[in-house]
Amino acid sequence: MKLASLKNGSRDGRLVVVSRDLASAVDAAGIAPTMQFAIEHWAWVAPGLQALSESLNAGDVTSSFAFDPTQAMAPLPRTHQFVDASAFLNHGNIMERAFNLSIKRPEGVPILVQRQSDDFVGPRDDYPLLGDNENADFEGEYAVIVDDIPMGSSPEDCSQRIRLITLLNDVSMRAHLSRELQMGFGFIQAKPATAFAPVAVTPDELGDGWSHGRVALDMHVHRNGHRFGQPNGREMDWSFGELLAYLAYNRNLRAGTVLGSGTVSNIDASRVGSACLAEWRALETIEHGAARTPWLKAGEVLRFETFGASGDSVFGAIEHRFVEQRA
Amino acid sequence: MKLASLKNGSRDGRLVVVSRDLASAVDAAGIAPTMQFAIEHWAWVAPGLQALSESLNAGDVTSSFAFDPTQAMAPLPRTHQFVDASAFLNHGNIMERAFNLSIKRPEGVPILVQRQSDDFVGPRDDYPLLGDNENADFEGEYAVIVDDIPMGSSPEDCSQRIRLITLLNDVSMRAHLSRELQMGFGFIQAKPATAFAPVAVTPDELGDGWSHGRVALDMHVHRNGHRFGQPNGREMDWSFGELLAYLAYNRNLRAGTVLGSGTVSNIDASRVGSACLAEWRALETIEHGAARTPWLKAGEVLRFETFGASGDSVFGAIEHRFVEQRA
Numbered sequence: 045m046k047l048a049s050l051k052n053g054s055r056d057g058r059l060v061v062v063s064r065d066l067a068s069a070v071d072a073a074g075i076a077p078t079m080q081f082a083i084e085h086w087a088w089v090a091p092g093l094q095a096l097s098e099s100l101n102a103g104d105v106t107s108s109f110a111f112d113p114t115q116a117m118a119p120l121p122r123t124h125q126f127v128d129a130s131a132f133l134n135h136g137n138i139m140e141r142a143f144n145l146s147i148k149r150p151e152g153v154p155i156l157v158q159r160q161s162d163d164f165v166g167p168r169d170d171y172p173l174l175g176d177n178e179n180a181d182f183e184g185e186y187a188v189i190v191d192d193i194p195m196g197s198s199p200e201d202c203s204q205r206i207r208l209i210t211l212l213n214d215v216s217m218r219a220h221l222s223r224e225l226q227m228g229f230g231f232i233q234a235k236p237a238t239a240f241a242p243v244a245v246t247p248d249e250l251g252d253g254w255s256h257g258r259v260a261l262d263m264h265v266h267r268n269g270h271r272f273g274q275p276n277g278r279e280m281d282w283s284f285g286e287l288l289a290y291l292a293y294n295r296n297l298r299a300g301t302v303l304g305s306g307t308v309s310n311i312d313a314s315r316v317g318s319a320c321l322a323e324w325r326a327l328e329t330i331e332h333g334a335a336r337t338p339w340l341k342a343g344e345v346l347r348f349e350t351f352g353a354s355g356d357s358v359f360g361a362i363e364h365r366f367v368e369q370r371a
Numbered sequence: 372m373k374l375a376s377l378k379n380g381s382r383d384g385r386l387v388v389v390s391r392d393l394a395s396a397v398d399a400a401g402i403a404p405t406m407q408f409a410i411e412h413w414a415w416v417a418p419g420l421q422a423l424s425e426s427l428n429a430g431d432v433t434s435s436f437a438f439d440p441t442q443a444m445a446p447l448p449r450t451h452q453f454v455d456a457s458a459f460l461n462h463g464n465i466m467e468r469a470f471n472l473s474i475k476r477p478e479g480v481p482i483l484v485q486r487q488s489d490d491f492v493g494p495r496d497d498y499p500l501l502g503d504n505e506n507a508d509f510e511g512e513y514a515v516i517v518d519d520i521p522m523g524s525s526p527e528d529c530s531q532r533i534r535l536i537t538l539l540n541d542v543s544m545r546a547h548l549s550r551e552l553q554m555g556f557g558f559i560q561a562k563p564a565t566a567f568a569p570v571a572v573t574p575d576e577l578g579d580g581w582s583h584g585r586v587a588l589d590m591h592v593h594r595n596g597h598r599f600g601q602p603n604g605r606e607m608d609w610s611f612g613e614l615l616a617y618l619a620y621n622r623n624l625r626a627g628t629v630l631g632s633g634t635v636s637n638i639d640a641s642r643v644g645s646a647c648l649a650e651w652r653a654l655e656t657i658e659h660g661a662a663r664t665p666w667l668k669a670g671e672v673l674r675f676e677t678f679g680a681s682g683d684s685v686f687g688a689i690e691h692r693f694v695e696q697r698a
Contacts (some may be wrong), residue, residue: 055411055625084382122451122625124489127559148553157556158485162451162625172522174621195499195696217621226475229457229484230557236622294501294544295563298382298449298489369522 045097046243047072047208049079049117051166056080057117061096062243066360069111070100079120079244084299086191086207111242113360118164118240119210120189120300126161126238127291128185128214128304129154133281135309135323142326154282154290157230161302165239167362171215172369173342179218180340180366183307184319184348186259186277187212188284189244193297202292203257203285208244211263211359212304213348215239218322218339238304241348242360251353257283259350261358263308265319266347273317273324275310319348342368372424373570374399374535376406376444378493383407384444388423389570393687396438397427406447406571411626413518413534438569440687445491445567446537447516447627453488453565454618455512455541455631456481460608462636462650469653481609481617484557488629492566494689498542499696500669506545507667507693510634511646511675513586513604514539515611516571520624529619530584530612535571538590538686539631540675542566545649545666565631568675569687578680584610586677588685590635592646593674600644600651602637646675669695 046064049057056078060069075092076082082089099105130136131154140146149155165171173180189208193201214235221234247254253261260278264271282290287303307320314331318324325335340346349361373391376384383405387396402419403409409416426432457463458481467473476482492498500507516535520528541562548561574581580588587605591598609617614630634647641658645651652662667673676688 124449124451125487127487130556147555150550153550153554155554155556156559158487158559160452160454160485160622161488162628163623172621178621223475223477223480225555227480227482228474228552228555228557229482230555232454232483232485232618233620291559293560294499294505295487296490301489 045094046245046249047079047082047093047119048111048243049119049121050115051117055122057121061093061100062111063100064249065356066111066243068100068108070096070105070108072096080123080300083189083191083207113242114168116168116242117166119208119244120302121164123161123300123302124298125301126159127301128157128159128306129282129287130157130306131280131282131287132306132309134279134311134313135307135320138309138313138323138326142329154287155306156287156291159231159235159238163237165237165364167240167242167360167364169239169364170367171239171364173340173366174369176339176341177219181216181218181321182319182340182346183214183216184263184265185212185214185304185307186263187302187304190288190297190299190301190303192299193288193292195292195294195296197289197292199283199285199289202288203283206247206284209247209250209254209259210244211241211348211350211362213239213346213362214304214307216322239362239364241362245358250358253352253358257285261350261352263319264349264351265317268345271317273319275308275313275316275319277305277308279310280305340366342366372421373572373576374406374409374420374446375438375570376446376448377442378444382449384448388420388427389438390427391576392683393438393570395427395435397423397432397435399423407450407627410516410518410534440569441495443495443569444493446535446571447629448491450488450627450629451625452628453486454628455484455486455633456609456614457484457633458607458609458614459633459636461606461638461640462634462647465636465640465650465653469656481614482633483614483618486558486562486565490564492564492691494567494569494687495691496566497692497694498566500667500693501696503666503668504546508543508545508648509667509673510541510543511590511592512539512541512631512634513590514629514631517615517624517626517628517630519626520615520619522619522621522623524616524619526610526612526616529615530610533574533611536574536577536581536586537571538568538675538677538689540566540673540689541631541634543649566689566691568689572685577685580679580685584612588677588679590646591676591678592644595672598644600646602635602640602643602646604632604635606637607632667693669693
């Protein structure tokens with residue numbers, strides 16, 4: 045099934061079930077008022093939501109209405125934990141090669157970054173940009189939303205607690221990134237609010253596209269209407285379950301935790317393109333000695349979308365414009 | 372006024388108003404069911420909570436009951452954003468001097484670390500410890516809980532949005548800290564769940580102890596009943612308002628955001644002691660060439676408490692035991 049949170053003036057929005065083709069939706073308030081409530085009471089509410097989803101897809105719900113992604117908030121408009129991985133080593137390798145960096149990462153240890161989750165951005169909301177000198181960038185990622193995971197859970201157990209999958213744009217301000225990375229304490233000004241796709245879906249909606257705990261589907265990235273890349277999520281170097289188990293080593297993960305994959309990146313990036321400006325600029329630097337593609341400026345529009353085997357959009361599209369905002 | 376969240380089986384607990392002397396409490400459900408609700412609707416609920424607090428302190432509330440800190444959760448048992456600063460440069464200076472480290476921090480830029488906020492620990496709850504080789508440590512800190520702060524707010528405006536102040540123990544597993552610091556992406560396994568004092572209080576409860584946006588009060592730290600240190604919060608190198616403004620540079624901070632001060636540390640630490648084992652071990656290393664004080668082991672008990680001008684405990688005490696937990 046596919047779920048979304050629609051704007052209703054509240055911080056958490058109202059939960060709706062969305063049809064597989066993303067054309068229609070139905071209010072889920074009778075089962076769960078918000079996405080957070082649904083995740084926290086999954087065992088109780090999932091059967092009812094699933095039944096509603098099946099009726100909606102069969103055209104049997106008279107109270108359905110057209111699904112308007114401009115009215116969607118992030119599927120979880122806010123939550124209590126967001127961790128972003130950098131689980132495609134290819135991305136890191138390209139960055140290190142281009143800029144002579146060396147991340148001191150012990151063999152096997154994944155990069156995971158604790159992030160803020162108080163103010164996610166909806167799929168069609170304008171994104172505020174302080175100025176062109178912020179070196180604004182995007183990172184197209186897949187993400188999972190999990191149920192409670194007790195401390196010490198195995199990768200297999202963690203994998204069984206993945207309730208929903210979605211797509212996000214990890215918006216990055218590169219003007220601050222190198223400074224913050226060198227300080228060692230993670231990201232603050234380099235990573236403002238994160239934008240999400242209109243819907244989150246249960247793993248079964250991906251069919252064979254959910255494979256080995258990874259989203260083995262192309263992510264189509266467009267910049268101002270032009271194709272920028274379509275890397276596939278299958279080359280993730282850790283499964284989501286493995287990343288969750290690393291995270292749960294000495295702490296509980298509570299329901300609603302969002303884990304991002306890191307920017308989707310493929311070995312043959314020079315052919316399939318990239319989901320991240322910095323990575324593409326790094327490839328240009330390696331090939332030409334300097335980056336040619338500029339950072340984002342106010343007025344630009346990005347689009348991220350993933351299609352399933354049937355050709356349908358799985359998560360709907362993030363399509364957002366960067367707008368200048370002065371303090 | 373003083374507020375707490377009592378255990379009731381829910382993830383957010385139930386809000387109570389606690390008397391100034393921490394002896395009694397009264398249910399606040401008629402005004403705000405949870406602390407999160409109170410913070411989100413502060414302008415509406417604060418007058419009612421304040422009136423209830425005044426009646427309670429005057430002994431005029433017949434429905435009051437004894438306040439039992441073992442039944443307290445963290446004041447905000449979970450929230451949507453937790454950022455921990457390291458705003459006492461003295462602490463960093465000691466660490467750098469002892470271990471020949473060099474944090475590449477541009478002049479004036481504060482250290483802020485994005486942290487998880489899904490599973491805070493109550494003031495008297497046992498703390499799970501995977502083993503003695505985790506090099507378990509504590510960091511006694513002051514923290515503020517803020518209302519919504521729009522992107523670009525000034526330090527003064529941010530300061531006006533501080534609703535509550537509390538005390539926390541930023542439990543740290545030093546076996547993982549150096550590795551994670553060198554990777555550059557902040558903390559994951561080095562910083563599991565954070566423990567909080569029983570109550571959070573409005574700034575006026577501190578009297579002159581709330582000074583220049585800092586908690587100018589001694590924090591009394593005890594390890595297994597023995598005094599470990601009592602550093603004063605006044606030496607913070609940035610005010611909470613300044614730290615919040617840095618954080619809000621390019622993003623909104625939403626109601627319930629918790630900002631920690633970093634371990635309280637004083638220039639004359641060798642005299643007043645420390646709120647952090649690693650800092651004390653660093654001082655020993657500087658003086659004796661090696662650390663003498665061992666890391667925490669299972670069975671040990673820590674206590675953190677701050678007293679106001681009247682001698683009353685301001686936030687109540689964190690007093691918790693570390694217990695071995697095997698996966």
